[in-house]
Amino acid sequence: MVSTRAALLHGPGQDYKIDTVELDDPGAGEVLVAVRACGLCHSDEHARTGDLPMPHYPMICGHEGAGEVVEVGPGVTSVRPGDHVAMSFIPSCGHCQPCRSGRAFLCDLGARLFDLGMISDGRVAHHLGDQAVARYSQIGAFSEYQLLNEASVVKIDQDIPWAAAALVSCGVATGFGSAVNRAEVRPGDTVAVLGIGGLGASAVQGARIAGARQIFAVDPVEFKREQALRFGATHAFASLDEAIGQIRRLTGGVMCDSVICTFSVMRSELLEPALTLTRKDGICVVTSVAPLSQSQADINLTMLAMMNKQIRGCIYGSQSPRVAIPRLLDLYRAGILRIDELVTETYSLDQVNQGYADLEAGRILRGVLIP
Template identity: 55%
Template structure:
């Protein structure tokens, strides 16, 4: 993989950074797999190691979190709980595999306890737009005994502390895992994801809320900031 091409239609990169894809695949769908889809899907399937029957919570249903929902579904999770303040994103999560949705972690917490008879979640995947240290306490409170919290979202570089109950971390055998790119191998896993798309298991077209021309880039950014898009894609005609 190479550095970001930003809004370039073409880029010059080293051969070692290229991954060949089939010519008949639509490029607007393929573009999504290069980062957000792979990162979210891998966070649920690979780094969280979701197992059939698990209860999985995904916090933040954007371009990464929505694919953590898909990954949890494809891994066989029994309950997939999507948490996001934007109603449109919660609705999209239900379309792509979530079984329950809530507007906040505080709202979700008592319902998770009720749904699991107090056992709480097996996996919690943190994919908000920005992750702050004080959010980790709520996240870890949703994790049950022996459960895992995967930190996928980026935090401000100057934040060096997280609010975690260390007693529960030890005595409940919980773990916290960081990940980049969903801990996937791009050369092996991007073709795999595209194969899943081809057979209809992985939804990509459904992720695209709106397509933009390059001169509409500011409109696209504003829609992203306002929570109006799951994914916006720039197309070149």
């Protein structure tokens, strides 16, 4: 049994409260990790605002984490105490059909992300007094220590700074993969990235590294547009209306080979302008999450068919965590993929509410919590 301080949500619409949670010892296939860093990804906000209703509270949020293995349970083979790990919000069981076919980002364990119990055996292993405690995406890295399934950790090299190890596991992997894998950006392409946060800036970088010739970033916040230009965008626009007019002019009416939706909150009414920005035969990727109650979209199906456009959903950048994380960290070490520059501010566990207030106010690209 380990006691740990953690940031807990007690219900939708509330702020985080710091409290002490008891973690059971690792069971079979489980790993106890000392959390060293966790990114403030906007997806946790969906649980806090109630956009994505969670089945259980209290819940520890934070899913973009990295840390050091302290103890492993029976049968754990991929890591041992002292190893450094990135936490993957999509587990990789290694046995299901998607895992066996090299598509672990669709691992069947994903269906259990918001279960209260451990994904190993369903038992409750996190306690606040006599209350059971849930963890966002079976991670919950806004905590000094965390008990995870082996399927949720990916061993990384020890020279990687903790913040980079954390960010690579969600925002960087998801954004980069949205461009490189799902939008299939090719050298010379024209790409639009809609919404610039950790995800959008990483999509811009993916497009740049894949050789895109024009990268259009769209965000209402001036600081975010400046950041996009720093990460490789060739143009930045403040609104979708402005983007549509300017991109029409800049592409001679052709529009973009691909459009990547990385809005902090996806909304149905954003899909139509995204499709307008997509050229005939082009690809429109939807990466960002919509509130569950507003997930239905209304689009012009005739235009979709007549113009041979594709709308593609995308989870985890459509790549397998155990393959993508080490590869992205190699690109980072080589100086090709910039991750340190994504971090605007670091916060202690007690400052988690301030961190999300800064994110909401557009003051930061990515905040990193150091528990």
